[in-house]
Amino acid sequence: MSRRIAVSALQVPEVGERILLVDEDLSIALFNVDGQLYAIDDCCPHQGASLCSGRLEGQVIKCCAHGLRFDLASGYLLNSTRMRVASYPVEVIDGEMFIVIVSEECIP
Numbered sequence: 001m002s003r004r005i006a007v008s009a010l011q012v013p014e015v016g017e018r019i020l021l022v023d024e025d026l027s028i029a030l031f032n033v034d035g036q037l038y039a040i041d042d043c044c045p046h047q048g049a050s051l052c053s054g055r056l057e058g059q060v061i062k063c064c065a066h067g068l069r070f071d072l073a074s075g076y077l078l079n080s081t082r083m084r085v086a087s088y089p090v091e092v093i094d095g096e097m098f099i100v101i102v103s104e105e106c107i108p
């Protein structure tokens with residue numbers, strides 16, 4: 001089961017920017033990397049710092065707390081599959097943008 005979170009045109013970040021979206025129990029960081037949008041959970045799986053406030057290095061977000069780096073596309077810790085932040089597909093349907101939350105990923 002999945003649900004969709006609508007993203008209005010005003011919420012879409014500019015290239016190189018990010019926004020934080022809060023929906024129910026989820027805080028989602030939405031990044032725009034060269035026109036490609038990536039949505040991940042804002043909570044770093046290491047010790048919970050905000051990834052939205054991290055340093056963007058191409059398609060990689062570097063956590064501001066301890067410097068771990070996560071691939072925005074897969075959510076995995078760089079060069080590892082041992083730690084992962086939830087990542088969510090971004091879809092456009094009939095010109096409207098949505099972040100897709102699959103039920104397993106709804107659980108914090």
Ligand code: FES
Binds near residue numbers: 066
């Ligand atoms: S809380 Fe993100 S690297 Fe430690």
